[in-house]
Amino acid sequence: MSLDMPETPFIAVDLEILQANISRAAESARQRGYALRPHVKTHKIIEIARMQHAAGVLGITVATIGEAEIFVDAGFTDVFIAYPVWLTPRKAQRLDSLLDRATIRMGIDSVESGQQMKELLGGRAPLIEFMIEVDCGHHRSGIAPEGVTELVSGLLELGLTISGAFTFPGHSYGPGALSPAAQDEARALEQAKSHLEAAGLCENLILSGGSTPSLASADVHVITEQRPGVYVFNDAQQLELGSCDWDHVALTVRATVVSIRGNRVIVDAGGKALAADRAGYATGYGRVLGNPEARIVALSEHHATIEFPKGQVPTRGDVLSVIPNHVCNTVNLADQVYVFDRGELVDTWKVAARGRNS
Missing domain, CATH: 2.40.37.20 (D-serine dehydratase-like domain)
Known part of the structure; x- marks a missing residue:
């Protein structure tokens, strides 16, 4: 069946280049020894996420519960919400509906958020695997690495499950900043790891980083997974x-x-x-x-x-x-x-x- 060419403006995707970008990143991850968990907020498209899955990625990353709902409904069962979500009663109901259909990890950077999770989800809260967000220099959300011990202690007292730490080297978006930001990323995650291990969390820790600019410079001796998003398409930046x-x-x-x-x-x-x-x-x-x-x-x-x-x-x-x-x-x-x-x-x-x- 032939398709009619749309009127401009419209978004055009080159399938061959898209496939090559996906394959290249997946192969690089395999060769360098880290897992790839791409951020699907870039494309928001089920067909592309399936191409990424077929290339051998670990799971997917999303920014919101709404994105998680779309991709879980489409059959994706390993989802990281890389955001310090503040639950409301309605969001708690939506999140709860995902827990029996997928492994859900979530970002967290405060005991207060953990308390809110426990209050609204009750005995279901421990089903979520929480990832401590640390700030590696982008200065957005996340805590300083030295604050991990106190935060972990508070979350464990609430009975929550902690599976590791993550960060976003967003300051890699700048001329000459790619390699320094990757070094900051590794340093912050290494510090977070030491605090997590001191708290007795030593088994299968996830140390998650990633931005498309810093991907090639990532320290794979520290990081266990990367979460790039833009790499599937690339752009003028x-x-x-x-x-x-x-x-x-x-x-x-x-x-x-x-x-x-x-x-x-x-x-x-x-x-x-x-x-x-x-x-x-x-x-x-x-x-x-x-x-x-x-x-x-x-x-x-x-x-x-x-x-x-x-x-x-x-x-x-x-x-x-x-x-x-x-x-x-x-x-x-x-x-x-x-x-x-x-x-x-x-x-x-x-x-x-x-x-x-x-």
């Missing part, structure tokens, strides 16, 4: 950080040139199609596949202004492949993606966990 090559970009937004002024053109994919992310180090709001010198210099809701080198300006009606800065947010704006194999439209995939933010 990864290009600028040097953590991927142009031929590793599997997702673009197809956009039509609608207006031209000099060497600046307007395409019909604005912030509502691309997402409006621009990190401080980024040289624009996105890039153009096939033209490394082009930059998106301005972005509004339905307009992207792209500046091209002289002599390389496209014409009205041309369809460009635009690489978004932050692919996770781009995918979350779409109901579905269009899958291409060697240039031919072969499938559509639903963004099944779109908007599942709680």
Whole structure:
């Protein structure tokens, strides 16, 4: 059955590159001796998670109970909610409904959260395997590694199950920061491990790290699993950080040139199609596949202004492949993606966990 080409803007996924990205990361994990537990918040797509599973990953990582519900319903039975969830009575009911169908791990960084879990889940709370979140330098959620002993003591007194520690080296998103952030990650997890072992938790400890930029620099002598997400698609941020090559970009937004002024053109994919992310180090709001010198210099809701080198300006009606800065947010704006194999439209995939933010 032939598929009709959609109107722009739309998300296009290159199946061959996607498969290669998944295979390359899985093989690297096998060779280096750590487990891969990819973060599916990047793609939110069941078909891609199944491809990752087939490549030999350990399980999946999600950010919310809502994402966990979608993937458990689809048959995934090993799920890590890598977030310090604060339970409400309704969230507790939703979480409880998952516990008989999947192994659920959750992030935690306070005794107060543990008390809330115990109060709302009662005797079901010990079925969750909690992972202590430590801050390795990103300074978001998580505790300092030296606080692990006190936290573990409080959680064990509540009768909760602790399976290890995790961290997120988000400060790897910066020029020259990839290797230092990986070193910070290893140092924090090594410290957390020593505190966990001192508390008597020595068997099969999980030490979980990971971001796509720091993946290649991870200290596999410390870390037992990694949780990259963006690697399946890659994006303009990864290009600028040097953590991927142009031929590793599997997702673009197809956009039509609608207006031209000099060497600046307007395409019909604005912030509502691309997402409006621009990190401080980024040289624009996105890039153009096939033209490394082009930059998106301005972005509004339905307009992207792209500046091209002289002599390389496209014409009205041309369809460009635009690489978004932050692919996770781009995918979350779409109901579905269009899958291409060697240039031919072969499938559509639903963004099944779109908007599942709680």
